[in-house]
Amino acid sequence: MVGFAHEQVWRVRDLTGDPAALGGAVTVALCGHWEHDGDCRWPHHSSVEPDGDEHVVTVAFDASPAEVPLVRRRIREGLSTGRLTGPDGVGSTWQLLD
Incomplete structure (x- = not known):
């Protein structure tokens, strides 16, 4: 994806x-809510x-090299909520695959 420094792929079953709930879960994990003031601390696209x-x-x-592990962990945690x-x-539900 052009414009972003990092990319991660996960699978769910x-x-x-709504499939868009998956992206919403990522935004909640990174920003606290899908509707938030200001720019995202870690700009992202799902x-x-x-x-x-x-x-x-x-x-x-996008994240600094030092923050990449934290961002990946937060995204995983957000998707793990299911x-x-x-x-x-x-409501939407899913199961994150390892």
Whole structure:
């Protein structure tokens, strides 16, 4: 992805609900909420693509070299929650694969 220094790919299965919830979970993990004041501390972009029974979540982000492990850990933690309720009040669930 052009414009971002780092990229990480995760896989999830058993997604029910809105695939955009996966990107929302990443933003919550990195910024505290998908609606936040100011710029993201770690600018990022998430994309979700179906792949058979799974979905591939690609997160491109900017972080200093020293912060990359922290950002990757936070993204993993956000996706590991396996659930997010969107702004419409509808919940989505999934299972992060290792």
